[in-house]
Amino acid sequence: MELKLPHFDSVFSIDCVIFGFEAGELKVLLIERNEDPFKDWLALPGYIVGQDESVDHAAERILYELTGLRDVSIRQFHTFGEVNRHPQGRVITVGYFALIRINGQKELEPVTHFARKAFWHPVNELPTLAFDHTEIFKRAYKKMRTKLNYEPIAFDLLPEKFTLTQLQLLYEAVLNKKLDKRNFRKKMLSYGFLKELAEKQKGVSYRAAKLYKFDRRKYAKIFQNELGS
């Protein structure tokens, strides 16, 4: 079929706001750019969408290239389409956010040339970022806090096995407020998607806490009704 579309100098990109949780703090994954524009600046990991890949696929690819992680819950949250948000031309960017397990694993190592390094930075006291990335981050953070209240996204940030106190500390860090221990536990357990393990915490110099894991199967079963029409 003949191509009748206008020929604009326009490009799509995606930018990822990737949250992690470490040392009791909520963190976001940043890169140090190695290319113009904004060479040497800090930025959210993001890149141009390929001509022959879907936007969703691009988001997964870039997340993989920067972190080595797959099968992460990654979701689109907003598209940023201001005319002058990119100094080199018309670029609209689709923002995605993901929550991943930091796990104290190996150093993050970008496999793409455009980033000099990638690292976790606490979400509080964020430095100035390239482009409109500060705005993109803020929007993602807001959305994430909202979602935390009605979707079990917190578990993506924790190790597979965790204690209820760890879970609570995470909620407190993200929502930035203290929660009541008894109410928190009651509520979490009442959902019925936490699986209590026989195992206990190790290496602590006080009473060891029970470990739990998030049971995706039970979660799906419980909330399948909410889909509807």
Next chain:
Amino acid sequence: MELKLPHFDSVFSIDCVIFGFEAGELKVLLIERNEDPFKDWLALPGYIVGQDESVDHAAERILYELTGLRDVSIRQFHTFGEVNRHPQGRVITVGYFALIRINGQKELEPVTHFARKAFWHPVNELPTLAFDHTEIFKRAYKKMRTKLNYEPIAFDLLPEKFTLTQLQLLYEAVLNKKLDKRNFRKKMLSYGFLKELAEKQKGVSYRAAKLYKFDRRKYAKIFQNELGS
């Protein structure tokens, strides 16, 4: 500054899912296309974003060109970025939805050449639409129903002055279920953003109902706290 961006054959568009309420039914604004591809098909109103306009601006412009309406609450809800969603090339589209007052006003008349006509169609029993517009519509409809539960978007669909029964019928049509009259009124009035008018309904052959209007100022005052950090 030198343009270093890759030169892709790619274009952004926007598609609008515009809801209206008429004759007790929820309706969506469709157009009959007058251009290839999908010439003569029914579709959501949408068009290509200009090189020098923001995506948000494009959405407002297109809504205006198709309906003559301004100052409508129009919101982005999702971006559709599959590779082959457009037969002529790579087009990603940003979906917006809006709710407007049908008002029994003058016929809708497209001022752009690409649509032969625009008209309201009940959301139930929607015909087959061009491109992936059925999918876009479904996503908007779902989002809209969700939003109805926690934002006062329903008032955009009603005339400025309305009765509580009209409001309830609208909720019932959108949510597709019956609601209890007493509970519905109690809840709506408890919010405190409905202003009771001295005026009453006219021209009905039964007891005339009180008219209300939605008080945006009160709403803003009541819910300004929810913004935060």
Next chain:
DNA sequence: ACAAAAGTGTTGCACGTACACCCATGT
């Protein structure tokens, strides 16, 4: 024994839900 965090129940309040009858008005 002590330090440190784990673990555990009850009460009041706000909110949603279920439910049925009299009232005002136009014909």
Next chain:
DNA sequence: ACATGGGTGTACGTGCAACACTTTTGT
């Protein structure tokens, strides 16, 4: 007078918020 929708209150159950002490374990 009658038909039609307008308008109103109560009782119950659920879920959330406030609140403090005992238990377990490692040192």
